Amino acid sequence: MLLMEKVALLNRQNETFALAMIIESKGSTPRHVGKMIVYRDGTIEGTVGGGLAEHYIIEESVQALQIGKSKIVEYKLNRHAKDGIQMSCGGTLRVFIEVYTSRPELVLAGAGHLAYALSKLADSLEYPYCIVDDRVGYCTNERFPNATNLFVDEDIEKALRAANLNEKSYVVIVTKDGDDRVLKTALQFPIAYVGMVASKRKVITIFEKLKSEGVTQEQLEQVYSPIGLEISAETTQEIAISIIGEIIKVSKEKKPMKVKQLSR
Known part of the structure; x- marks a missing residue:
């Protein structure tokens, strides 16, 4: 598989990775052209020439992945030059590090009007999404043609776990x-x-019930409910926009949720 074919595949699979590509070289350098995929753990596919320069480019790529921003780096491959690195080639290398971040994968628990509106927004943003419901008549390929999967079960908890x-x-x-x-x-x-669609009163009732069943206060504080950004949304479409806006905001913050295994 060609390297750029692998890039396209990883992007379709919604993976996070960086593509380091030589965009300019002057003088003597290990390579004048080259591309390299760098994963979050520092493993690579391809090469931009090897040696110390490549080592630094891998480090820069991992850092770029951590902050989620692309960058251009430049190296003087001359141990005697000011700001040079410990190489003897003598040339200069510029590399563009392009960061590919995974898109939010939506799990829409419910297949009603709001889920339908959310699915249309997800389509326009190219966000992958699946539908979870306990109603066969609502959770259909005709209603959600671009869903990656449909999970239907009379026991909606079982459908969600699937x-x-x-x-x-x-x-x-x-x-x-x-x-x-x-x-x-x-x-x-x-x-x-x-996130959960609910009134403030309903949220309190649900939270109290779940706490009595072993869910911790810390876990409940991670739940976004009432859901969505506060934009005075009223219509189904407006509420869907507020929810997607909140998801975009949260996805940029990249804070993992804390979990606790509970009895079912």
């Missing part, structure tokens, strides 16, 4: 009922975000 929640999952609870059971299940996984 979605294989992970650190990329942004769970949006817009169910017709059973919010407490869905939320309790979601909190058992290391997800990136969980």
Whole structure:
């Protein structure tokens, strides 16, 4: 597989990685052209020439991944030059490090009108999403043609667990009922975000119930409910925009949720 084919594949798989590419070289350098994929753990595919320069480029790429920003780096491959690195080639190398960050993977728990509006926004943002519901008539390919998967079960908790929640999952609870059971299940996984549509009074009631079942206050403080940014949203479409806005904001902060295994 060609390197750029691998880049395209990783992007389709919604992976996080960096692509380091030589954009300019002057004088004597190990290579004048070259590309290299760098993963978060520092492993690579491809090369930009090897040696100390490549070592530094890998370090810079990992740092760029940590902050989520692309950058250009430049090295003088001359141990005797001011600001030079310990190499004897003598040339100069400029490298563009492009960061590819994974997009939020939405898990829409509920397949009603709000989930439908959210799915349309996800389509326009190219966010992958799946649908979880206990109603066969709502959770269909015709209604959600671009969903990566549909999880339907009379036991909605079972349907949610089948979605294989992970650190990329942004769970949006817009169910017709059973919010407490869905939320309790979601909190058992290391997800990136969980938000629930509910009034302030309903939130208090659900939280008190879950605390009596072993959910900690610390876990509940990580739940976004009432859900969405405060933009005085009223219509279904406006509420969907406020929710997506909140998810975008949270995704930039990159704070992992704390989990605790609970009895089911």
